[in-house]
Amino acid sequence: MTARLLNRRQLLATGAVVLVGNTLARARNGTVHVTIETLAFLPAEIEVKAGETIEWTNKDRFAHTATVEGGWEVLIPPGKVATRIATATDTVEYYCRFHPNMKGRIKVSA
Numbered sequence: 001m002t003a004r005l006l007n008r009r010q011l012l013a014t015g016a017v018v019l020v021g022n023t024l025a026r027a028r029n030g031t032v033h034v035t036i037e038t039l040a041f042l043p044a045e046i047e048v049k050a051g052e053t054i055e056w057t058n059k060d061r062f063a064h065t066a067t068v069e070g071g072w073e074v075l076i077p078p079g080k081v082a083t084r085i086a087t088a089t090d091t092v093e094y095y096c097r098f099h100p101n102m103k104g105r106i107k108v109s110a
């Protein structure tokens with residue numbers, strides 16, 4: 001979580017931040033990208049602002065979902081991309097309905 005405290009220049013200098021699977025990823029051009037590969041959301045934790053787009057790219061050969069218990073669900077077919085526009089209440093944990101061990105987290109910042 002320390003990544004948030006770094007300024008943009010420091011983030012660029014430590015470019016590995018976005019590449020290492022489980023660290024915070026920020027939106028670029030209004031979209032934050034999550035790759036699904038070998039049964040994992042990468043990065044597992046993302047930070048968005050309300051109105052920004054979350055885009056999941058499924059590189060696996062089977063379908064996955066981004067599912068929030070008692071909330072919304074996005075189906076991501078194999079080899080496809082699916083999106084959701086983040087809302088103010090989207091600070092949530094989510095998982096894949098087909099593979100409950102796949103877990104992710106969304107944080108909505110002001």
Ligand SMILES: [Cu+2]
Pocket residue numbers: 063064065096097098099102
């Ligand atoms: Cu899955």
